[in-house]
Amino acid sequence: MNLTNDENERYQRHLILPEIGEVGQLKLKNAKVLLVGAGGLGSPLAIYLSAVGVGTIGVVDFDHVDVSNLQRQVIHDTDDVGRPKVQSAKEKMTRINPGIEVVAHETAIHAGNAFGIIEPYDIVIDGSDNFPTRYLVNDACVLSGKPTVYGAIYRFEGQCSVFGMYGGPCYRCLFPEPPSGNEIPSCAEAGVLGVLPGMIGLLQANEAIKLICDIGVSLSGRLLILDALNTRFRELAIAKDPQCPICGEHRTIFTLTDYEQGCADQHDPTGATAITAVDVRRMMEQDPNAFLLIDVREPAEWKSSHIDGAILKPLSTFEEACHGIPRDRPVVLYCQMGARSEKALRLLMARGYDNCMHMAGGIATWQRSAAGNRA
Numbered sequence: 001m002n003l004t005n006d007e008n009e010r011y012q013r014h015l016i017l018p019e020i021g022e023v024g025q026l027k028l029k030n031a032k033v034l035l036v037g038a039g040g041l042g043s044p045l046a047i048y049l050s051a052v053g054v055g056t057i058g059v060v061d062f063d064h065v066d067v068s069n070l071q072r073q074v075i076h077d078t079d080d081v082g083r084p085k086v087q088s089a090k091e092k093m094t095r096i097n098p099g100i101e102v103v104a105h106e107t108a109i110h111a112g113n114a115f116g117i118i119e120p121y122d123i124v125i126d127g128s129d130n131f132p133t134r135y136l137v138n139d140a141c142v143l144s145g146k147p148t149v150y151g152a153i154y155r156f157e158g159q160c161s162v163f164g165m166y167g168g169p170c171y172r173c174l175f176p177e178p179p180s181g182n183e184i185p186s187c188a189e190a191g192v193l194g195v196l197p198g199m200i201g202l203l204q205a206n207e208a209i210k211l212i213c214d215i216g217v218s219l220s221g222r223l224l225i226l227d228a229l230n231t232r233f234r235e236l237a238i239a240k241d242p243q244c245p246i247c248g249e250h251r252t253i254f255t256l257t258d259y260e261q262g263c264a265d266q267h268d269p270t271g272a273t274a275i276t277a278v279d280v281r282r283m284m285e286q287d288p289n290a291f292l293l294i295d296v297r298e299p300a301e302w303k304s305s306h307i308d309g310a311i312l313k314p315l316s317t318f319e320e321a322c323h324g325i326p327r328d329r330p331v332v333l334y335c336q337m338g339a340r341s342e343k344a345l346r347l348l349m350a351r352g353y354d355n356c357m358h359m360a361g362g363i364a365t366w367q368r369s370a371a372g373n374r375a
Contacts, residue, residue: 001026001029001030002026003022003025003026003029004099006099007025007029007053007099010053010097010099011025011052011053014028014052014053019213019215019216020213020215024212024213024215025053027212027213027214028052028053028054028055028209028212028213029053029054029055030055031054031055031056031122031123031212032055032056032057032058032120032121032122032123033049033054033056033057033058033121033122033123033124033125033208033212034057034058034059034060034117034118034121034123034124034125035049035057035058035059035060035125035127036060036061036109036124036125036126036127036128036133036137037060037061037126037127037128037129037133038059038061038063038073038075038085038086038088038089038127039061039063039069039072039073039085039127039129039197040069040072040073040127040129040153040192040196040197040198040201041127041129041151041153041197041200041201041204042059042061042073042075042085042089042127042201043072043073043074043075043076043089043197043198043201044074044197044198044201044202044205045125045127045201045204045205045208046059046075046089046092046093047074047075047092047093047096048201048202048205049205049208049209050093050094050096050097050100050102051096051097052205052209053097053099053100054100054208054212055100055101056100056101056102056103056120056121057093057100057101057102057103058102058103058104058105058117058120058121059085059086059089059090059093059102059103059104059105060086060105060107060109060117061084061085061086061089061105061106062106062107062108063084063085063368064082064083064084064085064368065080065081065082065083065084065085065088066081066367067081068304068305071194072192072194072195072196072197072198073085073197074198075088075089075092075093076088076089076092084104084106086104086105086106087104087106089102089104090102090104105117109133109136109137110136110258111136111255111256111257111258114136114137114140114256115140115143115144115256118137118140118141118144118146119144121146122146122212123146123147123148123149123208123211123212124137124140124141124146124147124148124149125148125149125151125204125205125208126138126148126149126150126151127151127201127204131178131179131259132178132258132259134150134152134171135171135172135178135259136256136257136258136259138163138164138170138171138172138246139172139246139253139256139257140256141163141164141170142163142164142170142172142246142247143246143254143256145164146164147162147163147164147165147211147220148162148163148164148170148171149161149162149204149207149208149211150162150163150171150204151200151201151203151204152200153192153196153197153200154192155191155192155193156193156196156227156228156229157196157225157226157227157228158196158197158199158200158203158225158226158228159200159223159224159225159226160200160203160204160207160219160223160224160226161174161219161220161222161223161224161238162207162211162218162219162220163220164247165211165218165220166218166220167240168220168221168238168240169220169221169238169239169240169241169244169247170240170244170246170247172241172244172245172246172247173238173239173240173241173244173247173248174223174238176241176244176245178259193228193229195228196226196228199226199228200226203224203226207219221237221238221239221240222235222236222237222238223235223236223237223238273345273356273357273358274338274342274357274358274359274360275332275357275358275359275360276359276360276361276365277359277360277361277365277366277368280293280332280334280359280366281366283332284309288309290329290330291329291330291331291332292311292325292326292329292330292331292332293307293309293310293311293332293334294310294311294312294313294325294331294332294333294334294344295307295310295311295312295313295334295335295363296313296314296315296318296333296334296335296340296341296344297312297314297315297335297336297340297363298314298316299312299314301336305363305367306363307334307363307366310334313325313344315335315340315343315344318344318347319347322344322347322348322351323351325348325353327353327355329355330355330356330357331348331353331355331356331357332356332357332358332359333345333348333356333357333358333359334358334359334362334363334366335362335363336362336363336364337361337362337364338358338359338360338361338362338365341358341359341362342358344358345357345358
């Protein structure tokens with residue numbers, strides 16, 4: 001397979017680089033790369049891998065575009081709000097480069113479909129925003145013998161590395177087990193600088209291009225950490241762990257596991273009661289006055305969006321505010337993703353409230369369930 005005249009013109013700046021040239025550009029053209037996530041990290045990845053001519057790019061994501069995504073998920077725009085992210089991304093990618101093939105996987109990746117989704121691809125780039133997916137992708141790639149380009153963002157800090165290459169470490173060599181659900185807040189709860197996913201996503205794209213073209217020095221065995229607030233990079237060496245449960249000498253993991261339930265168990269060590277968004281919606285339809293719905297997020301988050309009928313009692317002042325919560329009817333607490341509402345729930349239980357619950361997954365799950373009902 002040779003480059004067409006149009007491709008020779010489009011990729012001229014690559015072709016004059018001795019490290020890439022026509023041979024490297026043909027490698028890019030023949031490459032198949034899977035992007036897990038079409039959000040903050042997935043956006044710059046999708047834009048630039050399309051532009052440089054990666055021949056086949058798969059995008060897997062189950063979510064829809066929300067207004068709150070637009071501050072950082074730059075492949076989507078205001079007109080895309082409400083659309084599936086994979087469809088929005090595919091449309092932009094094929095506009096950037098009509099010569100590539102974009103495969104949209106409009107689904108959540110899980111233990112039952114992960115092998116089937118990643119099987120056609122050479123490289124998997126993890127742009128996920130949660131630990132269950134991150135561990136699932138790592139495990140699926142290790143068991144399939146495929147490299148993973150890793151990226152993660154939190155507030156003003158980002159990380160990038162390459163796992164599963166040249167006999168190097170995997171993600172579990174660095175972090176053997178998922179953290180408990182309330183150990184690390186999500187970006188939806190802690191915030192993230194809008195440009196940070198762009199910076200990390202481009203580092204991931206760079207690593208993928210180097211792997212495809214077999215040039216440069218990979219980040220395999222190294223964790224690159226960016227402090228965007230102070231514009232500083234630092235690097236940590238990552239050794240392959242002989243005791244790693246999936247790539248070590250005496251591994252204990254041989255199949256894929258969905259970690260949502262496991263994380264939920266760790267997330268609720270007190271045995272506190274969780275209720276689904278679907279059940280809360282059903283309760284509201286039956287009798288919205290039969291229980292008290294409390295939002296424990298901060299006022300700015302409440303102003304952006306909240307559930308009609310709820311009252312605001314931020315977690316930051318909840319210890320004082322909870323004394324005034326009535327005991328004559330059930331209490332349901334919610335936050336953005338579920339971590340803060342669980343903390344508030346434990347505070348209520350410690351004060352003798354025995355008819356209280358928190359909404360698992362928070363308002364993010366509520367909004368997804370609403371979108372599902374509209375569909």
